[in-house]
Amino acid sequence: MKVIIAGTGAMGATYGSMLKKVGNDVKFLDLWQDNIDAINKKGIEFINLGKKEILEASAYRPSEVHDTADLIIVFTKSMQLKEMLSDIKHLLSDKTCVLCLLNGLGHIDTLKEFVKPENILMGVTVLTAGMKGPGVFEVTNYGNTEIQNITEAGKERALKVVETINNSGLPSVYSSDILFSIWRKACINGTMNACCTLLDCNMRKLGKVNHCRELLGTIVEEFSAVAEKEGVNLNVKEITDLVCWYTTEEFRGVDHYPSMHQDLIQKNRKTEIDYLNGYVSKKGKEYGINTKFCDLITILIHGRESVLIGE
Ligand code: NAD
Numbered sequence: 108m109k110v111i112i113a114g115t116g117a118m119g120a121t122y123g124s125m126l127k128k129v130g131n132d133v134k135f136l137d138l139w140q141d142n143i144d145a146i147n148k149k150g151i152e153f154i155n156l157g158k159k160e161i162l163e164a165s166a167y168r169p170s171e172v173h174d175t176a177d178l179i180i181v182f183t184k185s186m187q188l189k190e191m192l193s194d195i196k197h198l199l200s201d202k203t204c205v206l207c208l209l210n211g212l213g214h215i216d217t218l219k220e221f222v223k224p225e226n227i228l229m230g231v232t233v234l235t236a237g238m239k240g241p242g243v244f245e246v247t248n249y250g251n252t253e254i255q256n257i258t259e260a261g262k263e264r265a266l267k268v269v270e271t272i273n274n275s276g277l278p279s280v281y282s283s284d285i286l287f288s289i290w291r292k293a294c295i296n297g298t299m300n301a302c303c304t305l306l307d308c309n310m311r312k313l314g315k316v317n318h319c320r321e322l323l324g325t326i327v328e329e330f331s332a333v334a335e336k337e338g339v340n341l342n343v344k345e346i347t348d349l350v351c352w353y354t355t356e357e358f359r360g361v362d363h364y365p366s367m368h369q370d371l372i373q374k375n376r377k378t379e380i381d382y383l384n385g386y387v388s389k390k391g392k393e394y395g396i397n398t399k400f401c402d403l404i405t406i407l408i409h410g411r412e413s414v415l416i417g418e
Pocket of ligand 1: 142237379
């Protein structure tokens with residue numbers, strides 16, 4: 108399959124490399140020049156479950172590529188998605204599927220501005236990867252990818268994409284309710300990421316904070332109230348139990364700092380808060396739902412961005 112990776116960060120480099128290794132024709136695009144230069148100089152350097160590997164590869168700015176592809180996987184951060192889609196407009200043919208595996212909410216509306224609905228595939232992944240610097244990536248866990256078309260017309264191609272990703276060694280399944288999975292994952296990110304970033308702690312320490320369950324449960328309730336207006340039914344108790352479980356010994360990664368903490372506190376990069384608690388806060392106002400915890404969390408995370416990054 109001809110594949111374009113639109114955003115060669117931790118996740119884009121991982122999916123693209125796995126697809127390339129098994130013979131797919133993969134092109135890597137990015138907007139960060141230092142990263143493009145590093146990949147062109149020494150390939151994609153991976154720390155793959157602790158073992159170093161180098162994959163020969165070239166990376167390009169979107170304007171340098173003119174051939175379209177069967178599949179474009181967008182893998183920017185949420186706030187870079189619109190810019191990337193605008194930059195790859197010339198690569199979107201009638202037959203090109205665009206798969207979005209970004210965390211967060213509201214991406215379907217952004218994709219629809221550029222891509223026909225029958226060509227949009229949405230997904231969720233629990234693979235974990237990080238970027239150690241330009242051209243250097245680390246994969247720490249090969250978790251499942253769920254994928255679904257957003258209109259019935261896209262189903263056959265979604266199944267083909269699931270098969271292609273599976274054949275590359277990345278466990279992948281066809282989802283019958285991707286919106287549910289997207290919202291459920293957003294609840295995990297909207298609790299773990301936001302709270303650990305504000306409290307500057309890992310998940311184990313979050314679990315020890317007084318009223319932790321009440322705090323996480325209220326955030327989940329707010330997500331659930333907005334999700335319901337958008338046709339998605341979440342079970343508040345089940346998701347609250349799940350997010351609380353992430354703070355316990357039973358979760359192997361309990362000492363992990365979520366990606367928002369890594370981005371903002373460790374690397375002073377902007378966060379995806381507007382696509383998590385910020386989305387719930389914005390939509391809550393539109394639907395007349397009280398989302399005061401998400402409102403406050405969004406204000407505080409932006410405040411922390413302003414203090415640390417200065418914009
Ligand atoms: P990433 O930050 O590694 O890369 C995203 C983009 O940001 C790339 O284009 C990259 O080149 C650019 N970038 C990275 N550092 C930069 C810097 N210092 N200056 C300028 N540009 C920089 O993001 P990711 O981890 O690949 O995440 C992509 C999407 O996938 C996000 O929506 C994320 O929430 C989601 N996701 C990530 C993981 C994970 O484990 N990393 C897991 C599931 C979902």
